[in-house]
Amino acid sequence: MFESEISADVLRVCRPDTRWLSTGFSGGYETADAAYNCTVPEGFDRTDLSAYVAERREKAGFLDAGPAMLTGVDLRHARRARLDGVEAVATAGVSNPAALPMGDGVEAATESEGVAAGTADSATGSAEDDPPRPGTVNLVVGTTRALSDGALATLLATVVEAKTATMLAKTSFTGTTSDAVVVGSDPSGEPAAFAGSATPVGRAARVCVRDAVRASLAARYDGESADDVPASVTAAEYGVRSSGHATVSRLDE
Numbered sequence: 001m002f003e004s005e006i007s008a009d010v011l012r013v014c015r016p017d018t019r020w021l022s023t024g025f026s027g028g029y030e031t032a033d034a035a036y037n038c039t040v041p042e043g044f045d046r047t048d049l050s051a052y053v054a055e056r057r058e059k060a061g062f063l064d065a066g067p068a069m070l071t072g073v074d075l076r077h078a079r080r081a082r083l084d085g086v087e088a089v090a091t092a093g094v095s096n097p098a099a100l101p102m103g104d105g106v107e108a109a110t111e112s113e114g115v116a117a118g119t120a121d122s123a124t125g126s127a128e129d130d131p132p133r134p135g136t137v138n139l140v141v142g143t144t145r146a147l148s149d150g151a152l153a154t155l156l157a158t159v160v161e162a163k164t165a166t167m168l169a170k171t172s173f174t175g176t177t178s179d180a181v182v183v184g185s186d187p188s189g190e191p192a193a194f195a196g197s198a199t200p201v202g203r204a205a206r207v208c209v210r211d212a213v214r215a216s217l218a219a220r221y222d223g224e225s226a227d228d229v230p231a232s233v234t235a236a237e238y239g240v241r242s243s244g245h246a247t248v249s250r251l252d253e
Contacts, residue, residue, distance in 0.1 A: 002142040008060040011037040013140045018184040021152045022067035025049045032066035035182045069180040071136040079215035081208040085144040088208035092137045092216040096238035097173040137179045145192040147185035155183045155195035158202045162209035
């Protein structure tokens with residue numbers, strides 16, 4: 001299995017020679033011994049993120065390079081779930097929710113509520129000069145099965161789908177403006193050709209993601225002294241609604 005530890009506000013999930021796929025700030029495929037999730041301080045405004053993560057790893061005593069994510073959530077709220085050779089570690093905060101309105105007549109409400117919340121549709125959290133917001137749902141998910149790069153991409157999609165379903169059920173949001181996911185597989189493990197929701201790997205990943213995200217949300221928001229999950233984008237400190245309507249047509253038109 002994968003091993004997880006926290007030092008100096010840095011989470012390391014490690015297993016030698018793991019094949020990773022990351023949606024983080026320097027994402028893509030990478031073979032490395034570890035993946036990281038780093039809590040950033042309030043007011044964080046660094047843009048040299050690779051150098052920043054290297055500094056944080058050194059301070060934490062973690063020498064192995066690897067894919068990394070940043071979060072505003074304190075790592076005491078991180079939670080791990082394990083099932084059938086799959087492990088998920090989640091940090092979940094909802095200070096910067098992302099909403100996608102459904103149904104007819106949503107545009108007027110979207111625009112007025114977005115302005116009232118002090119948000120803009122361009123505030124995606126991915127721009128180079130836009131630092132991570134205080135929330136963020138970050139996930140590191142690893143499997144002991146050997147996956148091809150294509151199957152690893154499928155696992156990423158499976159994990160994001162499970163995260164979205166869990167967030168909708170618990171918060172009414174699909175996620176936040178700065179969510180990130182890192183998935184990994186053991187190249188020396190028993191091969192698995194697929195990782196979709198109907199496969200053993202996908203099923204275990206979905207359950208682990210659901211349970212880890214729910215537990216991290218509970219750690220962050222349940223209890224007498226905890227903040228409440230925002231009831232809407234308007235009520236949140238940060239956040240966006242994806243407004244507008246696309247032009248939809250038949251492919252032969």
